[in-house]
Amino acid sequence: MTAHLLSLATVQEPTIDYASTGFLIICASLVLLMTVPGLALFYGGMTRAKSVLNMMMMSFGAMGVVGVIYVLFGYSMSFGPNDLGGIIANPFDKFGLKDTADLINPFGYDGYGWIPEVVFVGFQLTFAVITVALISGAIADRVKFSTWLVFAGLWVTLCYFPIAHMVWGGGLLSGSESGLAATLFGATDGIADVVPIDFAGGTVVHINAGMAGLVLALIVGKRLGFGKSVMRPHNVPLVMIGAGLLWFGWFGFNAGSELAPDATAALVWVNTTVATCAAMLGWLLIEKLRDGHATSIGAASGVVAGLVAITPACGALSPLGSIALGAVAGGLAAYAVGLKYRFGFDDSLDVVGVHLVAGVWGTIGAGLLSTSTGLLYGKGVQQTLLQIVIALVALLISGVMTALIGLALRATMGWRISEDEESAGIDQSEHAETAYDLSPRGGRLAGNLPALARETTAQTEGAPA
């Protein structure tokens, strides 16, 4: 029956759904705001004053590299028409966005939902960008900018596009007939009986980036003085602004993933909000009990942990379920950020503690709390088991691919700047800038003025008195 309706819909001349198209253009722009400046500020404020520019440039750099690659072959690798073993699609089918001028109907809705394919491309591009940028927090203050840019290109190609294809492009981790879910629990009419829940990217974005952050932190090594000298955040208000912008942009991320401004998108908006509120309270409660104070960084971090956890689950939960999911996410992540000191790895800005832990919890929690298939709603254990399986597969792929790329770059370009450069501050050595000029004492021009400025100076000097 469904198949019959679908074929009817494609026979008729499709008409553009202006509401969905406009909605997606706005949502894509919101997701872009998450990376620059949202994430750049969130991470930048947490570093020391001598490395804030480099931290923000890692987000801007990821934006540049991934944006271009996505248009060249990233979209084709993620959503192209020819699947290669459930792992990846052919990068050349839609190379440079060839053959993307038509309308598409991603969910096969009857009656509405036809959108230009390029608006879908734009929306998905922004997801690839922020996933790469998220990793940068794990290796703050110490890596060559050039190596980071090369890593961004390699990682998005070899790790992000395959996982995006597997989950969203009809591959191994999707509900398609050839996917893991169908193999494990059977399929009917070409769709798995138990469909994996990843509404907006718990596996593709957060587990993926979190695991990559952990592996890279191990490969790159600790900052000088990690665990001994003081590395407190240099500008907490920047962190708060960044967290607020991330939250705002996240509405595009989650509600936009419905691809249409409908009732589900509205539910997703409410779930995203209320889970995030609960997660912030959860984090602050743990902090108050453990450390004696509810901190600003804790509130900002709780917000992000809640947003991460609700990302895969936001379309499947009730608002009450979202509160439970968020509160647990905030509390778990508040504990998890201490692990790096116990195990001695320098995940500088807690990509593991926040994104990996909350991402895994959100993916599994979706199986527990889904109103239609959740274990806690008495709908059996299959969905939860499947969620654990897709989380583990995503962890494994991300871990292995990141290790290969990270080790290859360590052996060739090298990751670290010199110890002298690191102690003086990476902003100076990698970018020839300092973030703050609070005491403008001394200094003089050292030549090399741009041509126009030099000309103007000469004219002024040469003018008659």
Add this chain to the structure above:
Amino acid sequence: MKLVTAIIKPHALDDVKTALESYGITGMTISEASGYGRQRGHSEVYRGAEYTVDFVPKIRLEVLVEDLDARSVVDVIMSAASSGRIGDGKIWTVPVEDVARVRTGERGSDAI
């Protein structure tokens, strides 16, 4: 001539300045300083990691005075800056060999 240097709490600066002006002192120099004595520092927590911040913000205030005024100026600063609580600061006096006013070239007491 003497140089009186006082390390005081930042929020006491206005009271000290007003008191010195009433006494007849017409100029002073201040700078932001950080330090600790018996007050010690305080602790801060970021994502569960606790840091001890030893150096707390202070104001360093410097006044050049005639020998005869030195003791009274110390008393004026002391009474205006005192809250009776730990961390109120310290004042010390050192002799000054010469003073010059840059604009006029006056030297010694005339330059104060």
